[in-house]
Amino acid sequence: MLDSYHHGxxxxxxxxxxxxxxxxxxxxxxxxxxxxxxxxVSHTAAYAHFRDKNDMVTAIxxxxxxxxxxxxxxxxxxxxxxxxxxxxxxxGRRYVSFFFEKPxxxxxxxxxxxxxxxxxxxxxxEEDFPAFTLLKKLYLEMNKKNGVVATRExxxxxxxxxxxxVHGIAAIACMxxxxxxxxxxEVVMNCIK
Amino acid sequence: MLDSYHHGxxxxxxxxxxxxxxxxxxxxxxxxxxxxxxxxVSHTAAYAHFRDKNDMVTAIxxxxxxxxxxxxxxxxxxxxxxxxxxxxxxxGRRYVSFFFEKPxxxxxxxxxxxxxxxxxxxxxxEEDFPAFTLLKKLYLEMNKKNGVVATRExxxxxxxxxxxxVHGIAAIACMxxxxxxxxxxEVVMNCIK
DNA sequence: CACCCAATCTTAACAGCGTTAAGATTGATT
DNA sequence: AATCAATCTTAACGCTGTTAAGATTGGGTG
Numbered sequence: 048m049l050d051s052y053h054h055g056x057x058x059x060x061x062x063x064x065x066x067x068x069x070x071x072x073x074x075x076x077x078x079x080x081x082x083x084x085x086x087x088v089s090h091t092a093a094y095a096h097f098r099d100k101n102d103m104v105t106a107i108x109x110x111x112x113x114x115x116x117x118x119x120x121x122x123x124x125x126x127x128x129x130x131x132x133x134x135x136x137x138x139g140r141r142y143v144s145f146f147f148e149k150p151x152x153x154x155x156x157x158x159x160x161x162x163x164x165x166x167x168x169x170x171x172x173e174e175d176f177p178a179f180t181l182l183k184k185l186y187l188e189m190n191k192k193n194g195v196v197a198t199r200e201x202x203x204x205x206x207x208x209x210x211x212x213v214h215g216i217a218a219i220a221c222m223x224x225x226x227x228x229x230x231x232x233e234v235v236m237n238c239i240k
Numbered sequence: 241m242l243d244s245y246h247h248g249x250x251x252x253x254x255x256x257x258x259x260x261x262x263x264x265x266x267x268x269x270x271x272x273x274x275x276x277x278x279x280x281v282s283h284t285a286a287y288a289h290f291r292d293k294n295d296m297v298t299a300i301x302x303x304x305x306x307x308x309x310x311x312x313x314x315x316x317x318x319x320x321x322x323x324x325x326x327x328x329x330x331x332g333r334r335y336v337s338f339f340f341e342k343p344x345x346x347x348x349x350x351x352x353x354x355x356x357x358x359x360x361x362x363x364x365x366e367e368d369f370p371a372f373t374l375l376k377k378l379y380l381e382m383n384k385k386n387g388v389v390a391t392r393e394x395x396x397x398x399x400x401x402x403x404x405x406v407h408g409i410a411a412i413a414c415m416x417x418x419x420x421x422x423x424x425x426e427v428v429m430n431c432i433k
Numbered sequence: 434c435a436c437c438c439a440a441t442c443t444t445a446a447c448a449g450c451g452t453t454a455a456g457a458t459t460g461a462t463t
Numbered sequence: 464a465a466t467c468a469a470t471c472t473t474a475a476c477g478c479t480g481t482t483a484a485g486a487t488t489g490g491g492t493g
Contacts, residue, residue: 053442053489078478078480079479090443090479090480091442091480094481095442099480100479162415164412164418166422200422203422207431208431210408211431213408215404215407215408218404218407219403219404222355222357224355225359233397234397234404237401246460247470271450272450272452281471281472282471282473283450283451284453285472287452287453287471288470293452
């Protein structure tokens, strides 16, 4: 463990170095060999920890996904306890600002189809995209507080509307050829309703 | 021109074969060499027509972009002349259904930042994404018809809301891990307003 | 303590990729 | 008929992901 042959903590460092490369050079510049070199290890060592490259990228993606969710939770927790509407707005703002700060993460998270989601408002799904699960929870909380009893169809449509609004703004704000000198926060407000 | 050394129409066939490969195997499976082989030509012949691979992919992307716009125009033209609201709805529906039919096109069009867009409602921009230009036109038409005089800020926000709603739904409808057995048309209706 | 095994890492090799360089072929122009 | 520029070919380079076979090592068993 001391003397280099066995790294000791390779799997995690591969993820960290991979993330660093994506941040600095973009996802397309990420290669198995480069990550290994960054860890000071031969280019096939990673196969002891990941099935293939895609498996490693997926692990990195899950790290980003958790990091994203953590930011959303933080934003929501900063709002006074009983103001569900404000919490939803706070989530929407952070959702957009997170990706506005790191546009590459948007592409990285959403373009390879890892995001699992169930609109079904009558059940919870452990495997769902955490950011979505949080939104779903807040939405149900809001309905409950306001005494709204939506049909399943109405509720699902409204949930989709909420998420797609915010997600759509993030998608557009991330396009590097889109310039908008207004305030994205205002846009979010205007969209969520 | 007859006897094979000079292909005669290579550039266009490269685009067509490239598009075919993307449709059948996905963008990541597209290679310069494979497209060339599909055209029955050596793997460097394409360099007479495209600067590099990215240049060829961009050409393919512009083809898809035009094809997409054509579909939207067709949908809009199918609506009675003076019903602007219905036209916008028709555009939204086709926007989503187009990508729902070919999910790979969504990623292909939007994840490499080719889409240029100006929200500025006081000018027209030739180079803008044609689908967006159409929406912008309809939006201004609607305001005019209804005698709405929005400030520049309000107008831009509303335009963004319109587009991001539709775009967001398309983005979500395209994720292969998202299953929704409701009608996306209803979702579009509910979002556009 | 000695042994062994399984996990971990290395080197070697393969096919596929984009790209460049140098040369062959051709249709069109002079 | 000669020439030239556009077009296509072959050869080579360095990079990529992946597999196979072997070296190294730490932990658990006798």
